[in-house]
Amino acid sequence: MNKIIKIYKSQENKFKEFEVPIQEGMVVLDAVIYILEHFDSTISVRWNCKAARCGSCGAEINGLPKLMCKTRIDSIKEDIEIKPLKIFKNVQDIVVDVSDTWEIKKKMPGFEIINKFSNKNISTKEMKIYEIDVERAQEFKKCIECFLCLDSCHVIREHKTNYIGPMHVVKTASFDMNPIDKKIRIDFLDKNGIRYCNVTKCCTEVCPAHIKITDNAIIPEKERINDKKIL
Amino acid sequence: MKNKINNLKIINTDILIIGGGGAGLRAAIEAYDNRINNAKIIIVSKSLPGKAHTVMAEGGIAASLGDVDDKDNWKVHFSDTFKEGVYLGNYKMIEILVKEAPERVYELEKYGALFDRTKEGKIMQRAFGAHTYKRLCHIGDKTGMEIIRVLEDQVLKRNIEFLDELQITKIFKHENKIIGAIGLDLKSGNFILINCRAIILASGGCGRLYKTTSNSLETTGDGLAMAYDIGCELIDMEMVQFHPTGMVYPLGVKGLLVTEGIRGEGGILLNNKNERFMKKYSPKRMELDARDVVARAIYNEIKIGNGTEHNGVYLDISHKGASFIKKKLPAMYEQFKEFADIDITKQKMEVGPTVHYHMGGIKTNPGTCETNINGLFAAGEVAGGLHGANRLGGNSLADILVFGRRAGLFCSKYINENKRANFDIMSNLLLKQQINLEIRRINNYLSLYSFKSLKNKNNNNLVVYELLDLLKSTMNENVEIIRSEKSLKNALKVINSIKNQLKNIKVNGTTKYNRGLLACLELENELKIANCIIKSAIKRTESRGAHFRSDFPKTSKLWKKNIICKKQNNSLKLTLVKVPELSKNLKKILAD
Numbered sequence: 001m002n003k004i005i006k007i008y009k010s011q012e013n014k015f016k017e018f019e020v021p022i023q024e025g026m027v028v029l030d031a032v033i034y035i036l037e038h039f040d041s042t043i044s045v046r047w048n049c050k051a052a053r054c055g056s057c058g059a060e061i062n063g064l065p066k067l068m069c070k071t072r073i074d075s076i077k078e079d080i081e082i083k084p085l086k087i088f089k090n091v092q093d094i095v096v097d098v099s100d101t102w103e104i105k106k107k108m109p110g111f112e113i114i115n116k117f118s119n120k121n122i123s124t125k126e127m128k129i130y131e132i133d134v135e136r137a138q139e140f141k142k143c144i145e146c147f148l149c150l151d152s153c154h155v156i157r158e159h160k161t162n163y164i165g166p167m168h169v170v171k172t173a174s175f176d177m178n179p180i181d182k183k184i185r186i187d188f189l190d191k192n193g194i195r196y197c198n199v200t201k202c203c204t205e206v207c208p209a210h211i212k213i214t215d216n217a218i219i220p221e222k223e224r225i226n227d228k229k230i231l
Numbered sequence: 232m233k234n235k236i237n238n239l240k241i242i243n244t245d246i247l248i249i250g251g252g253g254a255g256l257r258a259a260i261e262a263y264d265n266r267i268n269n270a271k272i273i274i275v276s277k278s279l280p281g282k283a284h285t286v287m288a289e290g291g292i293a294a295s296l297g298d299v300d301d302k303d304n305w306k307v308h309f310s311d312t313f314k315e316g317v318y319l320g321n322y323k324m325i326e327i328l329v330k331e332a333p334e335r336v337y338e339l340e341k342y343g344a345l346f347d348r349t350k351e352g353k354i355m356q357r358a359f360g361a362h363t364y365k366r367l368c369h370i371g372d373k374t375g376m377e378i379i380r381v382l383e384d385q386v387l388k389r390n391i392e393f394l395d396e397l398q399i400t401k402i403f404k405h406e407n408k409i410i411g412a413i414g415l416d417l418k419s420g421n422f423i424l425i426n427c428r429a430i431i432l433a434s435g436g437c438g439r440l441y442k443t444t445s446n447s448l449e450t451t452g453d454g455l456a457m458a459y460d461i462g463c464e465l466i467d468m469e470m471v472q473f474h475p476t477g478m479v480y481p482l483g484v485k486g487l488l489v490t491e492g493i494r495g496e497g498g499i500l501l502n503n504k505n506e507r508f509m510k511k512y513s514p515k516r517m518e519l520d521a522r523d524v525v526a527r528a529i530y531n532e533i534k535i536g537n538g539t540e541h542n543g544v545y546l547d548i549s550h551k552g553a554s555f556i557k558k559k560l561p562a563m564y565e566q567f568k569e570f571a572d573i574d575i576t577k578q579k580m581e582v583g584p585t586v587h588y589h590m591g592g593i594k595t596n597p598g599t600c601e602t603n604i605n606g607l608f609a610a611g612e613v614a615g616g617l618h619g620a621n622r623l624g625g626n627s628l629a630d631i632l633v634f635g636r637r638a639g640l641f642c643s644k645y646i647n648e649n650k651r652a653n654f655d656i657m658s659n660l661l662l663k664q665q666i667n668l669e670i671r672r673i674n675n676y677l678s679l680y681s682f683k684s685l686k687n688k689n690n691n692n693l694v695v696y697e698l699l700d701l702l703k704s705t706m707n708e709n710v711e712i713i714r715s716e717k718s719l720k721n722a723l724k725v726i727n728s729i730k731n732q733l734k735n736i737k738v739n740g741t742t743k744y745n746r747g748l749l750a751c752l753e754l755e756n757e758l759k760i761a762n763c764i765i766k767s768a769i770k771r772t773e774s775r776g777a778h779f780r781s782d783f784p785k786t787s788k789l790w791k792k793n794i795i796c797k798k799q800n801n802s803l804k805l806t807l808v809k810v811p812e813l814s815k816n817l818k819k820i821l822a823d
Binding site: 029050052053142 | 278279280281282283284286287337340341342343345346347348350351352353370371373376377380381383384387388393395418447448449480481482483484487488561562565566569570571692693695696700738739740743744745746747750
């Protein structure tokens with residue numbers, strides 16, 4: 001069986017079409033690699049782990065932000081069309097410039113350990129942390145930083161705001177809900193546009209790590225901001 | 232010669248760290264915290280920040296905290312590691328590893344890592360192959376990701392520059408001292424020359440030399456090849472670890488790791504007759520014997536016709552129940568569901584051996600991570616000598632932290648003590664010529680710069696993939712779990728023929744994010760490493776750990792030796808060095 005795969009080529013500003021033989025279990029990235037090896041090796045594409053762990057190979061597949069390494073060919077009936085993530089500046093073909101996300105992380109107030117654990121000589125025997133307290137932050141630590149939620153977010157996609165986007169709220173929440181972190185980040189989130197989010201949950205839908213971004217990260221953070229402002 | 236080279240950007244730093252995985256990040260943190268005079272530190276990585284192969288580490292980090300089994304201590308960890316490395320590992324390195332691993336784990340906690348916990352609020356530790364006690368601290372089966380994230384948080388807090396998607400292609404030395412490196416910035420297509428006083432190589436292994444591997448696509452051994460090129464000594468190159476359990480199906484994920492954590496949590500191996508075959512091979516330890524033993528057992532079961540439909544064996548954890556599996560092995564649950572339509576809470580997995588780790592690598596000073604080149608340090612998988620002939624699960628995450636830190640520490644000491652200014656590479660005619668040559672070497676792969684190949688523009692530009700495929704399948708078939716002089720010499724022949732064809736390879740496109748060009752660079756590097764691995768494997772006429780020779784199936788006392796590879800007068804020279812005698816103290820520990 002063959003499948004038509006169309007890939008965006010930035011220099012020509014159009015899609016280039018290829019016919020790729022399909023094997024059972026094949027994912028979109030397999031097809032792209034096949035194209036590189038058999039038809040056109042100049043297509044710029046970013047990848048790394050090919051196992052849905054690193055989050056490098058995000059693209060818009062038939063209009064939806066997805067990981068190429070995790071999207072099964074047999075999950076799509078129509079021809080497959082691969083575009084770069086729209087919200088980023090294009091570097092070449094499917095590769096986009098995500099360097100802004102690094103800058104946002106740099107600005108974000110990082111993890112700071114609570115005072116009773118900050119003593120350098122404290123042994124683990126005294127550093128008791130319980131499973132029940134860990135679970136909440138662990139959900140956000142599943143984030144593979146694949147940028148898909150940012151691409152799906154209509155606040156970022158369609159409006160010019162300073163909203164840092166779901167991925168960065170998840171990161172912030174992973175600090176905030178860490179039981180041994182002492183820092184307060186509501187000012188950071190408030191200044192960086194979290195209120196623009198109107199909880200349409202698109203980010204949750206596209207998250208390949210199945211993090212309940214809106215319900216568990218964004219809404220609780222918004223509530224914390226409101227609590228503080230009311231007080 | 233012209234004074235300026237086109238498209239060449241020059242950057243200055245004190246310390247250059249090549250590799251953005253766990254070892255590189257940990258090295259950067261330590262180098263930064265110990266620097267004086269505001270020494271500058273740059274990390275370069277060929278992938279984006281936080282995407283390095285460390286994210287793939289699953290099962291956990293080995294450290295004898297004794298949080299679950301209170302009998303555990305560094306001595307038992309030492310003895311496990313040394314014995315399972317079949318007495319080839321460097322005992323000084325092992326001693327450092329096992330003594331410092333607990334500190335590094337606690338430190339991760341202080342960086343914000345959240346390990347799975349015991350009821351008492353201590354760190355949960357799981358059983359793993361050939362570890363005497365429950366020793367692996369873990370975060371489900373995503374331990375590596377947590378490690379890379381918290382290290383990244385620490386890097387972000389410091390004034391450390393991170394240059395991503397910059398592939399270093401050559402390191403420069405002058406009078407046996409490191410002076411800089413050159414690389415290709417993928418996003419702009421520009422060449423970048425980095426003048427520096429010291430380099431820490433933390434560029435990972437070379438699993439992608441093989442067709443079936445658990446390694447990321449970027450694990451192509453660039454660091455090893457670059458170090459070899461400038462005369463750096465490599466050790467134990469023949470020691471390639473096959474992980475017993477990789478996915479065998481579907482084809483696209485063949486080789487993808489199935490964590491040892493599954494067996495650690497109670498998973499069992501079965502053949503097509505539903506026999507728990509490890510009884511035959513290792514009645515005491517069963518599924519939790521060392522990786523080389525379990526991998527050979529699986530290999531053998533498949534060879535004698537007891538394999539499954541897709542040439543593997545079965546791994547079954549379904550008896551542990553759905554909620555346990557989803558909590559302790561979420562990534563595995565997901566991986567099989569998404570890629571193979573298998574629900575591991577109900578169904579058996581099909582697994583088979585996959586290339587996982589390279590015990591061999593750059594020979595370093597056991598305590599300081601220094602190599603035989605002044606100012607060149609190495610840590611993590613790219614370095615060799617620690618794990619000997621077989622690596623225990625969880626020891627590599629300990630390795631990247633313990634020796635990453637040490638590389639950073641001793642590298643900063645080195646630059647603090649050697650207060651020379653950066654060497655201006657461009658002012659030295661000979662070195663400038665070397666830079667020109669390096670740029671030409673890379674540009675030569677582009678049909679853009681060649682008149683001849685313009686004619687056959689559409690035919691020849693994909694040959695590189697055929698050659699890469701040939702190299703990888705040759706390694707798969709001839710330099711595998713069980714080797715012989717015949718198979719190894721056969722591989723050598725193929726590699727030499729590929730080397731000859733390499734000269735004529737051309738690809739289309741420019742230097743900007745060109746996958747075809749990167750494939751050429753990968754092939755050239757991999758050929759160099761393959762040559763070292765195969766020749767060392769031919770030399771070692773015995774079987775030890777991961778290196779099993781069908782023509783020399785026994786372990787020989789005479790072979791308590793390391794094989795050192797070094798480039799001399801443009802060819803590979805092998806030297807044998809006796810494994811150092813253990814100190815009395817450590818001998819006693821082994822005897823106990």
